[in-house]
Amino acid sequence: MKKHQTPQEKFWAGKFGNKYLKRNKKSIYYKSNKKLFDTALRKTKNIKSCIELGAGSGQNLKYLKLKYPKALLSAVEINKSSVNQIKKIIKEKNIYNESILKFDSKHKYDLVLTKGVLIHIQPNKLKNVYNLVFNLSKKYILISEYYNPTPVKLSYRGYKNRLYKRDFAGEMLKKFKKLKLIDYGFVYKNDPKYPLDDASWFLLKK
Secondary structure (H helix, E strand, O other): OOOOOOHHHHHHHOHHHHHHHHHHOOOOOHHHHHHHHHHHOOOOOOOOEEEEEOOOOOHHHHHHHHHOOOOEEEEEOOOHHHHHHHHHHHOOOOEEOOOOOOOOOOOOEEEEEEEOOHHHOOHHHHHHHHHHHHHHEEEEEEEEEOOOOOOEEEEEOOEEEEEEEOOHHHHHHHHOOOOEEEEEEEEOOOOOOOOOOOEEEEEEEO
16 A cells, blocks of 8 residues: 555545546536636647646546647546546556655656646645646646635535645746746636636746
């Protein structure tokens, strides 16, 4: 059995992560996801490779494969059942069943993606994840997470210490002076055409 550094890792690698996969195996928000990525990535060019950190059920990669059919897609996902599902969806070799806190690679990607992942990272580990995201990126970073101008901690489906909101992109821009903010936006759960969980997205570039 793999050892985990934090309770959050154990949480997502185990039964809760399996239940999450079942809830999200067939996303009812496919059109909304398509709208999000088409908007958030409109200012990018020549995406030939992409890695998603915390890829969940693989729904994001499913659309990115259609958007960039010739691109090399990779994923890091802590839940084994989710990894098996991702492999069925995009049929790529570079799908890693690891915690992003332990993942290490010298390979660089045109696009590094996190969507609904940083919000579940134990705050004292965020600097390590920021370093990973920055180092993996050759060109672009897309962050789509719950936003708050100051760090706050919330309960998540009845569990404590499992959900955190803060200005993730702002912290990365402050930490890495080479990064520039290219674009940003907000998706709204009550959008009549493209509903998604309330979240902000930020496109950064080296």
